[in-house]
Amino acid sequence: MTDTNYKAHFALLGANIIYGANFLIAKGLMPEKIGASGLVLIRIIAAGILFWIVKLFVNEKVNKRDYILLALCGLFGASVNMLLFFHGLNLTSPIDASIIITATPVIVLIFSAIILKEKITTNKYIGIFIGAVGAIILIVHGKSAGGNSSFLGNLFVFFNSCTYGLYLVLVKPLMKKYKAITVVSWVFLFGLIFTFPFGINNLISTNFNAFTTNTYLAIAFVVIGTTFLTYLFNIYALNYVPPSVNGSYIYLQPVVSFILVSIYAFAYGNNEYAKDINWIKIASCVLVIFGVYLISRKKPLNFSKKTISN
Known part of the structure; x- marks a missing residue:
């Protein structure tokens, strides 16, 4: 892996750590302080x-022919995507949202x-x-373990995943x-x-x-971290890794969310979030991390001997 690829993977890592923290931080704003649509705007x-x-x-x-594609990116990547996510998060729990x-x-x-x-x-x-x-283990076990999940909220978050x-x-x-900043600037303008x-x-x-x-x-x-920095990180990474690798890093978000919710639940005595935490979910998060490792690994897994040339 080249230095550039390492930087791309570090960018994806940083973006998804911020995203993971956003589940808990943004959840705390809605709806008492501000509504989901207002926060998105x-x-x-x-x-x-x-x-x-x-x-x-x-x-x-920008070439005039590309404005249509930029508009579509603004629609799916900076408008519908965010509206669905924040409305979904407003209705469901941070851990449920991060899992979906x-x-x-x-x-x-x-x-x-x-x-x-x-x-x-x-x-x-x-x-x-x-x-x-x-x-899947986290999703299936989450229902029987209690918590405050919402079918409609989870559905919104799932559709958010589709648009993103x-x-x-x-x-x-x-x-x-084009350069990354050119693309993301137009995406947000159309958004x-x-x-x-x-x-x-x-x-x-409000x-x-x-x-x-x-x-x-x-x-x-939410503005500087979850939006400004993460979009730049993701756009930068897309220059050097395929979209599928970029998307795979999203598996880290439930891990980060799980850790932060655990701290919030046990350190601050929040019983509502404590219901979502158990060893089955911890084991599931380990599987998630290993999955990310395999997806980002370029060399195929095999046990064949390397050929040595004289």
């Missing part, structure tokens, strides 16, 4: 401004094979299978043609156009006087 506006500030230093024009997100790699593989004709290697099949086993998986595939050709009608009333009705310092810090994390 704040996220897109603020992060979009940051992207376009950076874009000012990059002089690159792991459906994304499978969706990415399907879209990659259909749209990009990407080859699916044996390692990816095995890694997806092992990671999926861990995720499609976005990862659609944006790949654009990344080969704002699609999101504005759904979020403006919710945002206007009582900002009730916001505390922690509220603003949480929103800053």
